[in-house]
Amino acid sequence: MPDMRAHPPTRVANPKVVVTRELPDAVMDRLEALFDATNNRGDQAMDRAQLAAAMADCDVLVPTVTDDIDADLIAQAGDRLKLIANFGAGVNHIDLKAARQRGIIVTNTPGVLTEDTADMTMALIVSVPRRLAEGEKLVRSGTWNGWSPGGMLGHRIGGKALGIVGMGRIGQAVALRARAFGLSIHYYNRHRLPAVLEAQLAATWHANLDDLLAAADIVTIHTPLNPDSRDLIDRRRIALLRPHVYLINASRGGVVDEDALVDALEAGRLAGAGLDVWEHEPRIDPRLLAQPNVVMTPHMGSATYEGRIATGEKVIQNIRMWADGHRPPDQVLEGWA
Structure with a gap:
C-alpha cells in the first residue's frame, strides 16, 4: 500500500x-x-x-x-x-x-473559511432566539399591525451558556464572537485546549459531551463529518437538551440525527434550531420546513x-x-x- x-x-x-x-x-x-x-x-x-x-x-x-x-x-x-x-x-x-x-x-x-463560517454561525445564534426569520416573514406578509408590548417576543442571548461541540479553528472563532455578545463559553473537544488558549477564550472544557449538552442554553456544532461523528447528536443526546435550548448546525448535516431533531421540535422539547446544512442535501424534510422556530439557510456558511x-x-x-x-x-x- x-x-x-x-x-x-x-x-x-x-x-x-x-x-x-x-x-x-x-x-x-x-x-x-x-x-x-x-x-x-x-x-x-x-x-x-x-x-x-x-x-x-x-x-x-x-x-x-x-x-x-x-x-x-x-x-x-x-x-x-x-x-x-x-x-x-x-x-x-x-x-x-x-x-x-x-x-x-x-x-x-x-x-x-473559518471567519466566514463563524460569522454565519453567530448570525444563526442571534437570529433564532430573537425570531428574526419569523419577523421578516410577518413584515412581508402584509399582516403586521405595528408594534405592541407582546409582539414577537424572543429571548436575549447575553448571559446564556453557549456549548460548542468541536473547538477547532471555527469553534474558537465562534467563541471569540460569542464572548462579545455576553455568552459564557463551554466546549467539548476530544483534546482539551492549552490553558493559555482556554483563558483567552474564557472557555470551560467538558470532558463528556453529554455533560456539555445538559448544561448549555445554546448548542453549536463544529465537527467534520466522519464515521466517528455521524449522528453524534443522536436521539439520546437530543433528549439531554433542555426545552429552552436552541441547536445550531453549520458544519455537516450528518452530524445530527435529523429525524430525532424534528421529533423534538414538533413535541416542543426544543426551543428552536438554526440550520445551514442538511442530512440529505438538497432535500429537506417537509416537517422541518413547517417549523416556524427553525431558521434555515442553503449551506451558505462559506459563501x-x-x-x-x-x-x-x-x-x-x-x-x-x-x-x-x-x-x-x-x-x-x-x-x-
Missing part, C-alpha cells in the same frame, strides 16, 4: 486537471493559465458517468462536496489520476482509504467571494506543489478528522 508521506510524487509537467463545478472566474482563469485545465463553466453537477470519464483521463480531479467520490469510482480511475485536490475543507464525500490504496493523494483547503477565491488559491497551491514533485501542504491522511 503506497505511503504518500514517505514517497512524494514525481514531477508532472502541465498536468491535466478536471474541475467538476464552476468556480469564481479568477480561479478558473488561473487554473487554465497554469495547467491543462478543463473547467465546468456551466456549473451543471457532473453525473456519475461524467465523473468516471473525467477520472479515467486526468492527472488531477478537483471535486466539491456535491461529488460522491466513492471506492467504485476510484477503482475505475485511470492510472494517471494521482491527485484529488478537493475544493473545500470537508472530505467526507471522498473514500480516503480507497484513494490511498490506489496511491492517489487527497488534499483539502483548511483554514480559509463569500473572498472565501471562494481563497479556497481556489489553496487548490492551486496544492496542485502546483504536487506537480513540482513535492508533497502538497494540505494532504489529507486516511485518519482525517
Whole structure:
C-alpha cells in the first residue's frame, strides 16, 4: 500500500486537471493559465458517468462536496489520476482509504473559511432566539399591525451558556464572537485546549459531551463529518437538551440525527434550531420546513467571494506543489478528522 508521506510524487509537467463545478472566474482563469485545465463553466453537477470519464483521463480531479467520490469510482480511475485536490475543507464525500490504496493523494483547503463560517454561525445564534426569520416573514406578509408590548417576543442571548461541540479553528472563532455578545463559553473537544488558549477564550472544557449538552442554553456544532461523528447528536443526546435550548448546525448535516431533531421540535422539547446544512442535501424534510422556530439557510456558511477565491488559491497551491514533485501542504491522511 503506497505511503504518500514517505514517497512524494514525481514531477508532472502541465498536468491535466478536471474541475467538476464552476468556480469564481479568477480561479478558473488561473487554473487554465497554469495547467491543462478543463473547467465546468456551466456549473451543471457532473453525473456519475461524467465523473468516471473525467477520472479515467486526468492527472488531477478537483471535486466539491456535491461529488460522491466513492471506492467504485476510484477503482475505475485511470492510472494517471494521482491527485484529488478537493475544493473545500470537508472530505467526507471522498473514500480516503480507497484513494490511498490506489496511491492517489487527497488534499483539502483548511483554514480559509473559518471567519466566514463563524460569522454565519453567530448570525444563526442571534437570529433564532430573537425570531428574526419569523419577523421578516410577518413584515412581508402584509399582516403586521405595528408594534405592541407582546409582539414577537424572543429571548436575549447575553448571559446564556453557549456549548460548542468541536473547538477547532471555527469553534474558537465562534467563541471569540460569542464572548462579545455576553455568552459564557463551554466546549467539548476530544483534546482539551492549552490553558493559555482556554483563558483567552474564557472557555470551560467538558470532558463528556453529554455533560456539555445538559448544561448549555445554546448548542453549536463544529465537527467534520466522519464515521466517528455521524449522528453524534443522536436521539439520546437530543433528549439531554433542555426545552429552552436552541441547536445550531453549520458544519455537516450528518452530524445530527435529523429525524430525532424534528421529533423534538414538533413535541416542543426544543426551543428552536438554526440550520445551514442538511442530512440529505438538497432535500429537506417537509416537517422541518413547517417549523416556524427553525431558521434555515442553503449551506451558505462559506459563501463569500473572498472565501471562494481563497479556497481556489489553496487548490492551486496544492496542485502546483504536487506537480513540482513535492508533497502538497494540505494532504489529507486516511485518519482525517
